[in-house]
Amino acid sequence: MKATASDSKPASNPAGVLLRQWRDIRGKTQLDLSFDAGVSQKHISFVESGRSVPSRQMLLDLAQALDVPLRERNELLLAAGYAPLYSDQALDAPLLNSISKALQRMLRQHEPFPAIVMDRHWNILMANEAAPQLFNCFIDLAKWPKPRNLLHLMFDPAGMRPFVANWPQTARGLLGRVYREALGRIIDERTKALLAEVSQYPGVKPEWQAPSSSEPMPMIPLTFVKDGVRLNYFSMITTVGTPQTVTAEELRLESMFPADDTTEAAHSRFVLANSGLRSSRH
Numbered sequence: 001m002k003a004t005a006s007d008s009k010p011a012s013n014p015a016g017v018l019l020r021q022w023r024d025i026r027g028k029t030q031l032d033l034s035f036d037a038g039v040s041q042k043h044i045s046f047v048e049s050g051r052s053v054p055s056r057q058m059l060l061d062l063a064q065a066l067d068v069p070l071r072e073r074n075e076l077l078l079a080a081g082y083a084p085l086y087s088d089q090a091l092d093a094p095l096l097n098s099i100s101k102a103l104q105r106m107l108r109q110h111e112p113f114p115a116i117v118m119d120r121h122w123n124i125l126m127a128n129e130a131a132p133q134l135f136n137c138f139i140d141l142a143k144w145p146k147p148r149n150l151l152h153l154m155f156d157p158a159g160m161r162p163f164v165a166n167w168p169q170t171a172r173g174l175l176g177r178v179y180r181e182a183l184g185r186i187i188d189e190r191t192k193a194l195l196a197e198v199s200q201y202p203g204v205k206p207e208w209q210a211p212s213s214s215e216p217m218p219m220i221p222l223t224f225v226k227d228g229v230r231l232n233y234f235s236m237i238t239t240v241g242t243p244q245t246v247t248a249e250e251l252r253l254e255s256m257f258p259a260d261d262t263t264e265a266a267h268s269r270f271v272l273a274n275s276g277l278r279s280s281r282h
Contacts, residue, residue: 013047013048013049013050013053013080014079014080015047015054015059015076015079015080015081016047016048016049016050017048017079018075018076018079019044019047019048019059019062019066019076020048022063022066022068022072022076023048023066025066025186026066026067028066030044030045030048033062033065033066036065037061037062037064037065038061039058039061039062043058044062047062053080054080056077056080056082059076059077059080059082060073060077060085063076067184067185068184069183069184069186069249069250070086070243070244070245070246070249071086071088071183071246071249071250072184072186072188073085073086074086074088074246086244086245086246086249087245087246087247088245088246088247089245089247090247091117091125091126091247091251093247095245096245096247096248099240099248099251103117103126103251103253104126106238106253106255107126107127107128107253108128110128110130110255111128111129111130112130112267112268112271113130113233113255113256113257113258113267114127114128114130114131114133114134114135114233114255114256115127115128115130115131115253115254115255115256116128116131116150116253116254117251117252117253117254118150118251118252118253118254119247119250119251119252120183120188120190120191120250120252121149121190121191121194122149122150122151122178122194123147123148123149123150124146124147124148124149124150125147125251130271133271133275134267134271135153135160136274136275137226137270137271137274137275138160138163138224138226139153139158139159139160144159149194150254151174151178151194151198152197152198154170154171154174155171155174155198155201155204156201157201157202160224161201163224163225163226164222164223164224164225165223165224165225165230166223168203168205168208170222170223171204171208172208175195175198175208175209178191178194178195179209181237181252183249183250195209221233221234221259222234222235222256226270226274229266229270230262230263231258231263231266231267231270232258232259232260232262232263233256233257233258233259233263234256234257234259235254235255235256235257236254236255236257237252237253237254237255238252238253238254238255239251239252239253
């Protein structure tokens with residue numbers, strides 16, 4: 001039987017499709033990627049079209065040049081028929097013991113101000129003692145099941161939202177952070193689902209999810225107000241340098257600092273006063 005044009009067409013290559021998607025996301029031509037990865041443009045073209053099966057090392061080199069997050073690099077390897085390279089274990093796994101201890105030390109050293117460790121999707125994995133102490137001054141954290149999600153805590157009208165000054169500006173700033181701090185600068189499917197959930201809260205406007213191209217301030221303060229007391233904070237983010245596991249790459253330690261001298265002086269007094277009130281109620 002005579003072969004038709006469709007019979008001779010290369011089979012679909014899932015790894016090639018993913019590679020092309022990442023190249024498009026990064027706005028790179030095949031020639032750009034060729035220079036960055038040290039792989040010929042022709043070879044890249046053959047991989048994307050399914051005419052060539054890439055080696056494991058070639059895929060890793062291309063993923064590195066495209067700044068593909070480790071979780072997605074595993075997906076790329078699987079699509080090409082290779083075993084995943086980067087482990088994805090819980091933070092309390094023996095492999096991550098040194099990182100876990102370092103995070104615990106950093107959390108303790110940040111007392112008496114709040115600090116939390118979150119994953120890629122804003123779920124709180126660890127916290128110092130100051131973090132729940134501050135949040136419990138406003139809400140009863142015990143009513144929020146673990147793992148608590150910081151975005152839900154901030155956007156839910158039953159959460160911290162009623163105590164946030166200038167909430168629309170703060171909410172837009174938080175959503176902007178989701179885009180700016182997204183791993184690999186990509187909003188993955190779980191983050192999209194989280195944003196969809198957050199957008200269902202009353203008063204959340206769709207245009208707030210549009211990434212802002214400019215920030216008029218060096219940082220966006222987070223101001224809490226209760227009983228006439230205003231507490232102004234800002235955050236600094238710490239990540240793991242040169243991570244070699246999925247979990248390590250996706251960790252973020254967020255430390256809250258007083259944004260002014262008044263807050264620095266008032267923080268401990270406020271927490272102590274409100275902790276006493278909560279204890280008396282129980």
